Amino acid sequence: TQLLEQSPQFLSIQEGENLTVYCNSSSVFSSLQWYRQEPGEGPVLLVTVVTGGEVKKLKRLTFQFGDARKDSSLHITAAQPGDTGLYLCAPRVDSARQLTFGSGTQLTVLP
Amino acid sequence: DAEITQSPRHKITETGRQVTLACHQTWNHNNMFWYRQDLGHGLRLIHYSYGVHDTNKGEVSDGYSVSRSNTEDLPLTLESAASSQTSVYFCASSGTSGSAGTDTQYFGPGTRLTVL
Numbered sequence: 001t002q003l004l005e006q007s008p009q010f011l012s013i014q015e016g017e018n019l020t021v022y023c024n025s026s027s028v029f030s031s032l033q034w035y036r037q038e039p040g041e042g043p044v045l046l047v048t049v050v051t052g053g054e055v056k057k058l059k060r061l062t063f064q065f066g067d068a069r070k071d072s073s074l075h076i077t078a079a080q081p082g083d084t085g086l087y088l089c090a091p092r093v094d095s096a097r098q099l100t101f102g103s104g105t106q107l108t109v110l111p
Numbered sequence: 112d113a114e115i116t117q118s119p120r121h122k123i124t125e126t127g128r129q130v131t132l133a134c135h136q137t138w139n140h141n142n143m144f145w146y147r148q149d150l151g152h153g154l155r156l157i158h159y160s161y162g163v164h165d166t167n168k169g170e171v172s173d174g175y176s177v178s179r180s181n182t183e184d185l186p187l188t189l190e191s192a193a194s195s196q197t198s199v200y201f202c203a204s205s206g207t208s209g210s211a212g213t214d215t216q217y218f219g220p221g222t223r224l225t226v227l
Contacts, residue, residue: 006153031213042201042218043154050213088153097142097161097205097214098169103153 003027006089006102014110016078021105023089024071030092032072033099034063037086079109113138117202117219125227130189132222134202142205143185144216145169145177147198154201160185192226199223 004025013019023032031050035043047056049065049072056063060083062075072091076083086106090099115136124130134143141162146154156169158177166177174196176188189196200222205214 033213033215040220042203042220043216044218045215048213048215097207098144098156098159098167099216100156100170101146101154103151 004089004091004100004102006087006105008105009103010106010108012108012110013079015080017109018075018077019079019107020073020075021087021107022071022073023091023102025091027070027091027093029069030094032065032069032089032091034072034074035088035090035101037088037104038084043086043088076107079107081109081111083107084109115202115204115217115219117200117222119222120220121223123225123227124192126192126194128192130192130224132187132189132200132202132224134185134187134219135183136202136204136217136219137183138204138206138217139182140204140206140217141182142207142214143179144203144205145175145185145187146201146203147171147196148201148221149198157187157200158185189224192224194226197224197226 033048034046037043047063052069053067054065060077086104088104089102118133144159145157155171160179202219203216205216
């Protein structure tokens, strides 16, 4: 069973600040997805990264997959209250169709 | 538009009762999943199915069962509800893309189950 760690567990910041959250493991992944979950709703896919070292941008969100495909980071520039939510990483091993989710980072952006 | 729905959205039951949570998707996806979400544990996989008549156990399958008689539905049954099964339950579905391991999972809105 892979050990998957997301950090920090909780993060509360002011609007306009930058932040980075992390997803780390000792296992090598074939791909990794980031989901965001808002209160009372199911998670929604933000991005999929596949190649080691890959960087993807989604407006103010920048996602990076580690060179060794064991870790990933999510950087948000100039955070807004609408970014508030639970950010979950979900790596895949051996191209499995089922996902294993990290415990998530609960982000609160204060106006 | 295609969607995935869950019912009921909220359920209160008593210890020992059998409970069934419904999940219905109109994506025509082959893959369907059930998760539970508890504080500090994220989403944990209960059961999953890759097609009609296929079911597989996930990380926390004890006390739960599923059956897949058609493409659209994967009901989750708690045979004898226990207080430890109080949780929020999410159903998800995904298709199988050409790229290995990059399928998007689409989640339902969740069912909040309380076992007294």
